[in-house]
Amino acid sequence: MVKVPDHQVAGHKADNGRLGPLVDDSGRFYKPLQGDERGANEVSFYTSFSSNTKIPDHITRFFPKFDGTQLVKASDGSGMQPHLVLQDLTFDRVNLSIMDIKIGSRTWPPHAPEDYVQKCLKKDRATSSLPLGFRVSGVRIFESSKVGYWEPKNKSSIQTLSADEGKLLLKNFISSNASEETQMKLDCAFASTVYGGSTVVMMFEKELASCGKSPRAEIKFVDFAHVHEGKGVIDHNFLGGLCSFIKFISEILTTPDDCAVDSLVDDAQRNHIYSDNGSF
Amino acid sequence: MVKVPDHQVAGHKADNGRLGPLVDDSGRFYKPLQGDERGANEVSFYTSFSSNTKIPDHITRFFPKFDGTQLVKASDGSGMQPHLVLQDLTFDRVNLSIMDIKIGSRTWPPHAPEDYVQKCLKKDRATSSLPLGFRVSGVRIFESSKVGYWEPKNKSSIQTLSADEGKLLLKNFISSNASEETQMKLDCAFASTVYGGSTVVMMFEKELASCGKSPRAEIKFVDFAHVHEGKGVIDHNFLGGLCSFIKFISEILTTPDDCAVDSLVDDAQRNHIYSDNGSF
Known part of the structure; x- marks a missing residue:
């Protein structure tokens, strides 16, 4: 009745007799x-x-x-x-492109045990967490029915992205001509339907988008094992990292010169990015 | 022609033959x-x-x-x-109340030398920087012509504030009956003229406010020795800390029950806090 998930791109996996979701x-x-x-x-x-x-x-x-x-x-x-x-957020989805992003420049909570703090701090400094305020912990991009999915060769390559590399990965994510060749001009064809839609998403069905149907783009927050009651203080670490991530997304939407967006983002959509109705 | 400043509450001071501003x-x-x-x-x-x-x-x-x-x-x-x-931001000011706040949960830049990183990290963890996203590095509150100024007995007492203590200090800052006794009901008399004014301020003239004149409330950003070109990345550490600080200020303005505000903050002023015209 239960099985190992098809679409898991980060975290512990339940294959080979290991514990996982x-x-x-x-x-x-x-x-x-x-x-x-x-x-x-x-x-x-x-x-x-x-x-x-x-x-x-x-x-x-x-x-x-x-x-x-x-x-x-x-x-x-x-x-x-x-x-x-x-x-199951990926239930009933076809040819799903999915990205998992750990938000925040600091991944350790203030009162964690010292060895845990040191382990996290070391990783935060070695990855894009510290410079960018977030790190990509997993990604899978559907290229086409012929080619199938693109996945990074190793985890550390996506965890240590520079600002330019981060932007490139996000563009690849929403391009119909996704490619590992950095020289290639990405079309960002799905920018407005994915990032500019009713929710900014890190999950969508590219084939549906290609044929003009709703790609059912979605973003969700998950993983609350380190959540603590704020006691009057907002999560400024999460908030700062989220703002940084939103800036990367919004630049792809608002700088059409930068990549050939097939449907220009209008002002209403741009403003939507900063609206306070819960979407970006 | 030059002299040691009267109003310096934080940083190296130029007295006793030391180097300072x-x-x-x-x-x-x-x-x-x-x-x-x-x-x-x-x-x-x-x-x-x-x-x-x-x-x-x-x-x-x-x-x-x-x-x-x-x-x-x-x-x-x-x-x-x-x-x-x-x-000189304090030039020509009378009985000035002033507060110096270091914004951000991390006070070390990513590529700093290791010993500097460790020194800052230790201090960030020992002070309110890590939990609150900011720390007060200096404060002086004008109480009255008779009593004069209130200053903290030692620096560490203001650097290690809890959320509640931080809120109390900010209330004292803008109350006509500022007091060290935590039982005393602070009147937050100048809340709307100071925090709710055209700029949120960490500097104002209390006596002018008392007699209905403009207290010339101001906030400024200073100290840019650690500034680096962002290269496409916003300062998410600063931004997160600033949002946390703004939340403390806005709660004083928007929860009149919490302290007896003599002029209630109207909606226009509340919205002003989040407006994007450069003030809070």
Whole structure:
């Protein structure tokens, strides 16, 4: 009934007898609960978030639906284990292009154990987290039915992007002629339908976009194992990194000279990027 | 002709034969040029910023005026040394309340030498920089002609503020009955004239505000020794910290229940906080 997900581009994978998330055939995603504080944090976040009726729809739609926890046969053969039951965001999607971005220049919480702080700090300094305020932790770009998907040869190549490389990857993501050759002129054909749509997305169906149908572009926030109550302070680290990421996206939309956008972004869409209705 | 400034609340001071900034009696502020890359950075920033005619007035007014560099007799007796010539922001001010806030959860630039990184990181973690995204590095609050100024007993007490303590200090800053006793009900009497005025300020003349005159409230950005060209990336660390700081200010303006504000902040002023015309 449950199986290893097809579209997972980052995080622990449930193949080769390892522990990882599973999906079923009705659109559910089962995430193994981490045994320590992180698992408790994540359950606590989803429980509180999903039961809070004051949170408006334009915020909740950026999060996967939550359906409690459930004992599921773990993928590592360790028997029945508690899993978070979430919406499978990739369910029923065809030839999906997907990107996973870790937001923030600092990936360690203030009161983490010292060895965890040092491990994260080292990685933040070695990747694009520190200079760009975010790092790409996984990506898969659908090129065509003939060629199939493009995936990076190794993880570190996408984690250590410079500003220019980051922009190039984001352009490739939404181009009909995606290519690894940097000399090639990317057409950014889907810029307005993907980045400029009702939600900026890191997930869309390129073939649907090509034939003029809705590419069902979406962005969601996931992974709340390190969430803590702010106690009057906003998450300035996340916020700063998100603003940096939005700037990369908005530059692709607002500088048509830079790549041949087939449908120019109009002012309404540009303004939409900065609107406060929950989308970018 | 030059003398030690009266109103300096943070940074190296030019007293007791040490090197520090000086002022003259015509409104000029002389900042000793740091001999290394930092001095060169700061000259380069001010030169480029002040000569860029594309920067609109609503941005430039948040910065001190720049008048080049000049050889001035250094305060440490080392003879004539190059100084930045800037506008003396406190010139001609009476009974000035002033606060100096270092913005950002990280005070080290990505490519700084390792020992400098470690020194800053240690301090960021030990102070409010990491949790709040900013730290107060100096403050002086004018209480009354009789009592004079309130200053913190030691620097670390203001650098290690919790969220609640930070809010309390900001309320004290704009209250006519400023007091160290936390039980006392602060009146936040000048909230709307200071924080809600045409610019949010960390500097104002309380006595003028008390008698209904303009307290000449102002906020300025200073200290650009660590500024580097962003090369396509915004300063997400600064931006995140600034947003956190703005949230503290805006909560004082928008939660009148929380302290007895004598003139309620109207909606226009609230919206003004988030307007994009260069003020908060």
